[in-house]
Amino acid sequence: xxxxxxxxxxxxxxxxxxxxxxxxxxPVFSVKDLSGTAWTQAGPAKGVLLLDLWxxxxxxxxxxxxxxxxxxxxxxxxxKMAVLGVCIDKGTVDLAKAAAAKYKIAYAVAPGxxxxxxxxxxxxxxxxxxxxxxxxxxxLVGKHSLAGFExxxxxxxx
Amino acid sequence: MRxxxxxxxxxxxxxxxxxxxxxxxxxxNVKASLVAETHGFQPGKDLVVALRLEQDAGWHTYWQDPGxxxxxxxxxxxxxxxxxxxxxxxxxxxxxxxxxxxxxxxYEGHSMVVAVIHVPDxxxxxxxxxxxxxxxxxxxxxxxPGNAGVxxxxxxxxxxxxxxxxxxxxxxxxxxxQIPDGYKGSVKPGKPLHHGLRVSDSQLxxxxxxxIQRPDTPAPPAATAATxxxxxxxxxxxxxxxxxxxxxxxxxxxxxxxxxSLVASxxxxxxxxxxxxGAYAAGVLLSFWTLAVLVLALKQGGAAVGWGFQFQxxxxxxxxxxxxxxxxxxxxxxxxxxxxxxxxxxLSQVGRAPGLPGAVxxxxxxxxxxxxxxxxxxxxxxxxxFASGPLQLVxxxxxxxxxxxxxxxxxxxxxxxxxxxPKPGNWMLRFKEAMGFLLMATLxxxxxxxxxxxxxDGQAWALAWLLLLALACWVWGRFGGPERVFAARSxxxxxxxxxxxxxxxxxxxxxxxxxxxxxAVVRADAAGWEPWSEAxxxxxxxxxxxxxxxxxxxxxxxxxxxxxxxxxxxxxxKAFNDLGVAKLKADWTHSDPTITAALRAQGRSGVPMYVxxxxxxxxxxxxxxxxxGIVMDALAGK
Numbered sequence: 001x002x003x004x005x006x007x008x009x010x011x012x013x014x015x016x017x018x019x020x021x022x023x024x025x026x027p028v029f030s031v032k033d034l035s036g037t038a039w040t041q042a043g044p045a046k047g048v049l050l051l052d053l054w055x056x057x058x059x060x061x062x063x064x065x066x067x068x069x070x071x072x073x074x075x076x077x078x079x080k081m082a083v084l085g086v087c088i089d090k091g092t093v094d095l096a097k098a099a100a101a102k103y104k105i106a107y108a109v110a111p112g113x114x115x116x117x118x119x120x121x122x123x124x125x126x127x128x129x130x131x132x133x134x135x136x137x138x139x140l141v142g143k144h145s146l147a148g149f150e151x152x153x154x155x156x157x158x
Numbered sequence: 159m160r161x162x163x164x165x166x167x168x169x170x171x172x173x174x175x176x177x178x179x180x181x182x183x184x185x186x187n188v189k190a191s192l193v194a195e196t197h198g199f200q201p202g203k204d205l206v207v208a209l210r211l212e213q214d215a216g217w218h219t220y221w222q223d224p225g226x227x228x229x230x231x232x233x234x235x236x237x238x239x240x241x242x243x244x245x246x247x248x249x250x251x252x253x254x255x256x257x258x259x260x261x262x263x264x265y266e267g268h269s270m271v272v273a274v275i276h277v278p279d280x281x282x283x284x285x286x287x288x289x290x291x292x293x294x295x296x297x298x299x300x301x302x303p304g305n306a307g308v309x310x311x312x313x314x315x316x317x318x319x320x321x322x323x324x325x326x327x328x329x330x331x332x333x334x335x336q337i338p339d340g341y342k343g344s345v346k347p348g349k350p351l352h353h354g355l356r357v358s359d360s361q362l363x364x365x366x367x368x369x370i371q372r373p374d375t376p377a378p379p380a381a382t383a384a385t386x387x388x389x390x391x392x393x394x395x396x397x398x399x400x401x402x403x404x405x406x407x408x409x410x411x412x413x414x415x416x417x418x419s420l421v422a423s424x425x426x427x428x429x430x431x432x433x434x435x436g437a438y439a440a441g442v443l444l445s446f447w448t449l450a451v452l453v454l455a456l457k458q459g460g461a462a463v464g465w466g467f468q469f470q471x472x473x474x475x476x477x478x479x480x481x482x483x484x485x486x487x488x489x490x491x492x493x494x495x496x497x498x499x500x501x502x503x504x505l506s507q508v509g510r511a512p513g514l515p516g517a518v519x520x521x522x523x524x525x526x527x528x529x530x531x532x533x534x535x536x537x538x539x540x541x542x543x544f545a546s547g548p549l550q551l552v553x554x555x556x557x558x559x560x561x562x563x564x565x566x567x568x569x570x571x572x573x574x575x576x577x578x579x580p581k582p583g584n585w586m587l588r589f590k591e592a593m594g595f596l597l598m599a600t601l602x603x604x605x606x607x608x609x610x611x612x613x614x615d616g617q618a619w620a621l622a623w624l625l626l627l628a629l630a631c632w633v634w635g636r637f638g639g640p641e642r643v644f645a646a647r648s649x650x651x652x653x654x655x656x657x658x659x660x661x662x663x664x665x666x667x668x669x670x671x672x673x674x675x676x677x678a679v680v681r682a683d684a685a686g687w688e689p690w691s692e693a694x695x696x697x698x699x700x701x702x703x704x705x706x707x708x709x710x711x712x713x714x715x716x717x718x719x720x721x722x723x724x725x726x727x728x729x730x731x732k733a734f735n736d737l738g739v740a741k742l743k744a745d746w747t748h749s750d751p752t753i754t755a756a757l758r759a760q761g762r763s764g765v766p767m768y769v770x771x772x773x774x775x776x777x778x779x780x781x782x783x784x785x786x787g788i789v790m791d792a793l794a795g796k
Contacts, residue, residue: 058301059227063256124302142299 023135027119031086033108034097039084043131046079048156052128053117055089056099060143061126065103067146071153072107080157083107088117088125130156187214188296190306191693192288193270193323197759198315199286202279206327207310208270209233209292210693218264219294221251223343225262229295229303231271236289240278247272250336262297263338270330284775286312287700308693309700313776322692322755389550392542393557399536400561403528428570435570437514439563441521446559449525450552453544469713470749472611472670476620478526479604482597483624484631485523489594492628493635521563528562536782544763607713608669610747616672623665630654686734690744692756695771702773704739704793709757709767711746717766720784727786733793739770 026041033039043049052068054061068083075081085105087096089112096111120129130138130153140152150157188211195206209231211219220228235243248271254262277286289309296302337345469475487493536558543554609617638650688694690707698705708725710717724730734741746753746765757767760779768780770792778792 055301057224057227057229057295059225059254059256059260059262059297060299060301062227062260124300126300 023137026131026134026136031110033110041134044082047081049131050083050128051131052085054085054126058125064143067149069106070146071149086110086116088112187217188304190292190308192308192310194321195324195327196318197321198313198318199277200318201277201281205275208272211269216298217296218266219296221263222248223345226260228262231294234291242276244274247334249330250333253338284314310696311699319759322752392539396539396554396557397561400558403562431570434517435567437517438521439567441518442525442563443559445522445525446555450555454548475604475608480627482601486594486597487631489590493631540763610712612672616669619665619669623661626661630658687741687743690742698740704773705771706739707742707769709744709765711765714765724784724786730786730789
C-alpha cells in the first residue's frame with residue numbers, strides 16, 4: 001500500500017515511474033572507451049553512470065548528443081555523473097572514433113559490443129541506463145532534451 | 159532463388175547486426191504486408207508488387223537514401239526458378255527536419271516500395287509464390303529496427319483483374335523515382351519510362367531484365383462483358399433476382415403491408431386493383447431509379463459504393479427507424495393518414511385499401527428495405543451494373559424493380575387469381591394490428607444496427623427522437639381527426655412537423671455523433687472467425703491453408719440467415735475443422751473501400767459474398783444464399 005502511495009505521489013510529481021521502481025541488478029559487462037578506460041556495471045567510484053546506447057543511423061540518438069554533452073559538462077567535473085555512449089553500429093574502433101569526431105562528442109564513447117543491447121534487452125534506441133553499484137536505477141527510452149534529462153535524473157544528481 | 163541488389167548489401171549487413179543486437183520483440187509500430195497490383199499473374203507478363211508498411215501515427219520509415227541518419231528499407235526476395243525481380247522503386251519521400259539540423263527522407267503513415275516481377279513465358283505453375291524478407295528502421299523519438307517475412311500467392315488468371323490494392327498502386331505511380339525538392343544526395347532523379355513509370359539510372363543498371371514496363375492495368379472482368387448478349391443475360395438475371403427478392407428475409411416485414419393491401423383490394427373492382435398494383439410498381443420503379451441516380455452521382459464523385467451501401471449511414475438507418483415506427487403506429491390505429499371522403503369506420507378504412515399514394519409509398523418502402531439483401535442471380539447482375547456505364551446500371555436497376563413488383567401486378571391482372579384470398583372481415587383488424595408487431599420487429603433490428611454504428615449513447619438520443627415522433631403521431635391521431643376543420647388540422651400538422659424538425663435538429667447530431675462500440679470491430683471469436691484482410695488471405699494461402707471468407711454486414715439479413723443457419727451448422731463447422739480451413743470475416747457494416755474493392759474484384763457489388771480458396775487452385779465464389787450442402791460441396795471441390 002505504501003509502495004502504491006509512493007508510485008501515485010511520484011506519478012503526480014511527473015517523475016518517470018521507471019525511476020521509482022526498485023533498482024534491478026544490472027547485467028554484468030565490461031567495455032573500454034576510446035581512451036582505454038574500462039567501464040563496468042559498477043559505474044564510477046563517485047556519482048552515477050549514464051550509459052547511453054546509440055547508433056550513427058539513429059536520428060533521435062544524434063539529435064540528443066548536444067544534451068548529453070551539456071550533461072557531461074555540467075555534472076562530470078563535480079563527479080555527480082559520468083556519461084558513456086556505447087555506439088552499437090558495428091563495434092569497430094575506427095567507426096566510433098570517426099563518429100565521435102563528426103558529432104563533436106565530449107563524453108566517453110565506447111565502440112559497440114552487440115552483446116550489450118542483448119544483455120539489457122533493448123528494443124529501441126536511444127535508451128539510457130542510470131547505473132550505480134551494479135544496479136539499474138532508471139531507464140530512459142527515447143530522445144531527451146537537456147531539461148528532460150535533468151528532470152528524469154534529478155533524484156540521482158543531488 | 160534469392161535476389162538482393164548489391165547496392166543494398168551494406169544495409170543488409172547493418173540490419174543483420176541490428177536484428178541480433180536489439181531484442182527481437184518485434185516492432186509494434188509497423189505492419190508489413192506484400193501486395194500485388196493484380197489479382198493473379200500471367201506468364202510472359204510483368205507483375206507489379208509492393209512491400210506495404212503501415213506505420214502508427216508519428217512513426218516513419220526511410221527512403222533509399224535515408225538522409226543524415228536512418229536506414230533504408232531492404233527487401234530480399236525468394237522467387238520460383240526463372241522468375242526475376244527488378245530493383246525496388248521508391249515513391250517520392252517526405253523530408254524530415256530534426257531540431258538538431260539533421261535531414262531525413264522517408265515515409266509516414268502508409269508507404270509502398272514497389273518492385274516489378276517478370277514471370278517467364280514458360281512458367282508452368284498454376285500458382286506463383288512470392289516471398290520476401292523485409293527489414294526496416296522505424297523512428298519516432300526512438301528508433302526500432304523491424305523485420306518480417308511476408309508472402310503472397312497468386313493464381314494464374316486470364317483475364318487478370320486488378321486487386322483491391324490497385325487504386326493504391328495507381329496513386330503512387332506518378333511519384334515513383336522522383337527525388338525530394340532540394341535533394342543533393344547520390345540518388346539520381348528518375349527518367350520517364352513506359353506508361354509514365356520513372357526509375358533512376360542506377361536502378362536501370364541494376365535491373366536484372368530489361369526493359370521495365372508497367373503492365374497494362376486490366377479492366378474489371380464485369381466491365382469487359384458489356385456486350386449486347388451479355389447485357390440481355392444480365393437483365394434476365396436481374397429480373398429473376400428481383401422476383402426472388404420477394405422471398406428474402408429482409409423483405410419479410412414489408413410483406414405484411416402488401417399482404418394487407420392484397421386482401422383489401424380483393425373487395426375492389428379489377429380496374430381499381432390493377433391501378434393499385436400499377437401504383438405499387440411505379441413506387442418500386444421510382445425508388446430504384448432514384449437509387450440509380452444516387453449511385454451514379456456518388457460514383458462520379460469517386461466514392462466506392464455497392465448494393466445496400468445506404469445502410470452504412472447511421473442517418474439513413476435512423477430515418478428508416480422513424481418510418482417503421484410511424485407505419486406500425488398507423489397499423490395499431492394510433493393515427494390515420496388524412497384521406498378524403500370522411501370514412502371513420504376503422505374496418506372500412508382497412509377494407510378500402512391504401513389508396514394510390516399509399517400504394518406508391520409501399521413500393522418505395524419495399525425498395526428501401528429490400529436493398530440490404532441480395533438474392534440468387536442478383537449478385538452477378540448488380541456486380542455488372544456497378545462496374546458498367548450509366549445506361550447499363552439504370553437498365554439493370556429497372557429489371558430488378560420490375561422483378562420485385564411483378565408478382566403483385568400479376569395477381570391483380572389475372573382475373574381468377576384473387577379467388578384464393580380469404581374473404582374480408584373483422585379478422586382483418588386483428589391481422590392489421592399483428593402486422594404492426596412485425597414492423598416493430600423490423601424497428602428492433604434497425605435500432606440494433608444503429609446501436610452497432612453509434613453506440614449506446616447515440617442510440618439513446620435516437621430513441622428519444624423516436625419517442626417524440628410517437629408522441630406527434632398520437633397527438634395527430636387524437637386531435638387531427640377529420641371531424642376538425644381543415645384550418646385547425648393544417649395548423650396542427652404544421653406545429654407537429656415544426657416540433658419534430660426542431661427535435662431532429664437537436665437530437666439527430668447527438669445520435670449520429672455517437673462512437674461505435676469496440677464490438678463493431680471483428681475480432682477472432684469463439685467460433686474461430688478472424689478479421690479478413692488481403693494480406694491475411696495471402697499469408698494463409700502461402701502456408702498452404704485453405705481459406706473461407708464471409709463477406710457480410712450487420713444490416714444484411716441474408717448474411718445473418720446464412721451465418722446462423724449454415725455457417726454455424728455443426729456439420730459445416732466440423733468440416734471446416736477437419737479440413738483445417740481458416741475462417742475469415744470481412745465486415746462491411748461500415749463503409750470500407752478495401753472490402754468494396756474485394757467485392758468488385760469478384761464482380762460483385764454487395765454482400766453477402768462467400769469465397770472459398772482451396773489449398774491449391776483457384777478461388778470459388780459461392781451463391782448468395784448458401785445451404786450446408788452448398789458449402790460442403792465447395793469444400794469438397796465439387
